[in-house]
Amino acid sequence: MIAAAFRQLVPLGSIAFNTYREAARSKILYSILFFALFLILFSAVMGEVSLYQNERIIKDIGLFALSTFGALMAVFLGASFVYKEIERKSIYNIVSKPIHRWQYFIGKFFGIVATLLVQLVLMLIALLAVLWLWLGALPWVLLPAFVLICVEVCLVTTIALFFSSFSTPYLSGFLTIGTYVAGRSSYMIQQLASRVESEGLRFLLDLADRLLPALYIFDVSTEVTYNLPIPTTFLLQAAAYGLCYAAILLFLGSVIFSRRDFT
Amino acid sequence: MRSSESTQPPKATPPGGKALPPRSTDRSAIQVDRLSKTFRSGFLRRSIPALTEVSFSVPEGCIFGLVGPNGAGKTTTIKILLGLIKATSGSATLGGQRVPSTRSRARVGYLPENPSFYDHLQAREYLAFVGRLFGMSRRQCASQADRLLDYVGLGEHAGKPIRKFSKGMIQRLGIAQALVHDPHIVILDEPQSGLDPLGRKEVKEMILGLKSRGRTVLFSSHILPDVEDLADEIAFLHRGRFLPFDSPLTKANPKVLQWQLEVSDLPVPLEEILDQPPLRTASQEDRLLLTFDGSLDASTAVARLVAAGACIHKVISHTESLEDLFVREIQAEEGPKT
Numbered sequence: 117m118i119a120a121a122f123r124q125l126v127p128l129g130s131i132a133f134n135t136y137r138e139a140a141r142s143k144i145l146y147s148i149l150f151f152a153l154f155l156i157l158f159s160a161v162m163g164e165v166s167l168y169q170n171e172r173i174i175k176d177i178g179l180f181a182l183s184t185f186g187a188l189m190a191v192f193l194g195a196s197f198v199y200k201e202i203e204r205k206s207i208y209n210i211v212s213k214p215i216h217r218w219q220y221f222i223g224k225f226f227g228i229v230a231t232l233l234v235q236l237v238l239m240l241i242a243l244l245a246v247l248w249l250w251l252g253a254l255p256w257v258l259l260p261a262f263v264l265i266c267v268e269v270c271l272v273t274t275i276a277l278f279f280s281s282f283s284t285p286y287l288s289g290f291l292t293i294g295t296y297v298a299g300r301s302s303y304m305i306q307q308l309a310s311r312v313e314s315e316g317l318r319f320l321l322d323l324a325d326r327l328l329p330a331l332y333i334f335d336v337s338t339e340v341t342y343n344l345p346i347p348t349t350f351l352l353q354a355a356a357y358g359l360c361y362a363a364i365l366l367f368l369g370s371v372i373f374s375r376r377d378f379t
Numbered sequence: 380m381r382s383s384e385s386t387q388p389p390k391a392t393p394p395g396g397k398a399l400p401p402r403s404t405d406r407s408a409i410q411v412d413r414l415s416k417t418f419r420s421g422f423l424r425r426s427i428p429a430l431t432e433v434s435f436s437v438p439e440g441c442i443f444g445l446v447g448p449n450g451a452g453k454t455t456t457i458k459i460l461l462g463l464i465k466a467t468s469g470s471a472t473l474g475g476q477r478v479p480s481t482r483s484r485a486r487v488g489y490l491p492e493n494p495s496f497y498d499h500l501q502a503r504e505y506l507a508f509v510g511r512l513f514g515m516s517r518r519q520c521a522s523q524a525d526r527l528l529d530y531v532g533l534g535e536h537a538g539k540p541i542r543k544f545s546k547g548m549i550q551r552l553g554i555a556q557a558l559v560h561d562p563h564i565v566i567l568d569e570p571q572s573g574l575d576p577l578g579r580k581e582v583k584e585m586i587l588g589l590k591s592r593g594r595t596v597l598f599s600s601h602i603l604p605d606v607e608d609l610a611d612e613i614a615f616l617h618r619g620r621f622l623p624f625d626s627p628l629t630k631a632n633p634k635v636l637q638w639q640l641e642v643s644d645l646p647v648p649l650e651e652i653l654d655q656p657p658l659r660t661a662s663q664e665d666r667l668l669l670t671f672d673g674s675l676d677a678s679t680a681v682a683r684l685v686a687a688g689a690c691i692h693k694v695i696s697h698t699e700s701l702e703d704l705f706v707r708e709i710q711a712e713e714g715p716k717t
Contacts, residue, residue, distance in 0.1 A: 205493070208495075212462065379418065
């Protein structure tokens, strides 16, 4: 039983490792990482010119860089990696091997997520280094925020992969960015739904609110900036919500991908 | 039209693996039964039939050539066997395992048409990656990758990124990756595409080498003389159907168009020995070159001539080449051009 399960994981792990290797050799990814690191360093300069706001500015800009550039990389990798293989036909030689299509799809997911986590860790180290050098302190309150950013980036990756299982990279990139923006501000949809009078419109807004990922819950920059406590229960619930949402999308994407013809 | 036919003995055998027991002709390595595929295209989901009730069987240890013009359905058939496309109806098995399934693909090596591999990897890394997908250990992958790269002539380029490979090198790498797990069945889609004459010759030798070790090879090709040289059995596909003759065609019994006998010392006039008159008679010094229609029973004719005291110097059969047959069948299918 365990041996059989392990046998299923070997090709999945190989695909994940290969995806990581491909992403790690991508120049575009390094460009995005460079901009993120530059922004984090620039936050120190911004902190210097602000009055008694050094720590707040650095944390604020640093978390913004982690979250936004992390999501941007997730969209880029998630939307392009599977489609690129279909377009170049390199996928023919992979899915014709004795592997299940879901192993390929989920292997891609893990490879992309591993790449993103490495990038996020590098950004976090840069942010902590800037805070240490400028303020002489390490604000560990950043860590829960970092965990939530990781979960959010993971979720954005599955959204991009889900859309790329049936559409082109441009369309899936556009749809993922749209979902990201809508998910980040979906609390406004809730508020709007409670105010509209039309039953039909309220139903549609309610539906959108339920379907869209509530990405705003992963943004705890206010708590971090003002050194407010982040309850562990909230942290666990938010992480569980994000991972469950990601698992459902990954399952649906695998099903759609498994039904595709590679003509 | 061709005068004679010869197959060269295998000069190269792939590394690793063992020779399989002698083939049993009653067992099929590949079995395709009434396979059909209809694609849907456009907003109105217009039907485009790509394959219509295709059936064939490839015995173990046989080299089977799939021939047909562009769009005939060769690649569609192969892709269905490999699980890249789902058949609309019909069924198929590979090594007795139902298609599509991971078990059916486990013993198959596949070279896609115009293969494309991961640009960011080196040739050795790619072969090791493919080996892992077949469940091979890292050590097995590494040793097999080096051996196969030497075998296909890429040993010096093992550490080179694939993006720097020429088309011919990509094709060689494609062949290497198809053999990485020492498959029992090898499916090659246009294996000689993009290769120079030397490369084509090497591929031919490699295919014959696989056969000599009991492997079953199914390949598609546009290069008809090569198919003719290599394949034990040949099937013509045209517009998604097998052409309506004894299909698949076996090379064991090619159609003879003409017979030529070179004889001397005829004791009596030819009409007294043979019932069938020659189409042409030509004299060459003391010999006669007799040309007969393909319907001649050559063995009986030779026996009668020898019994009458004539001396037979040469018996030449002019058989229909694959190209002749291919053109004739397609023209018959499409009807006369106006």
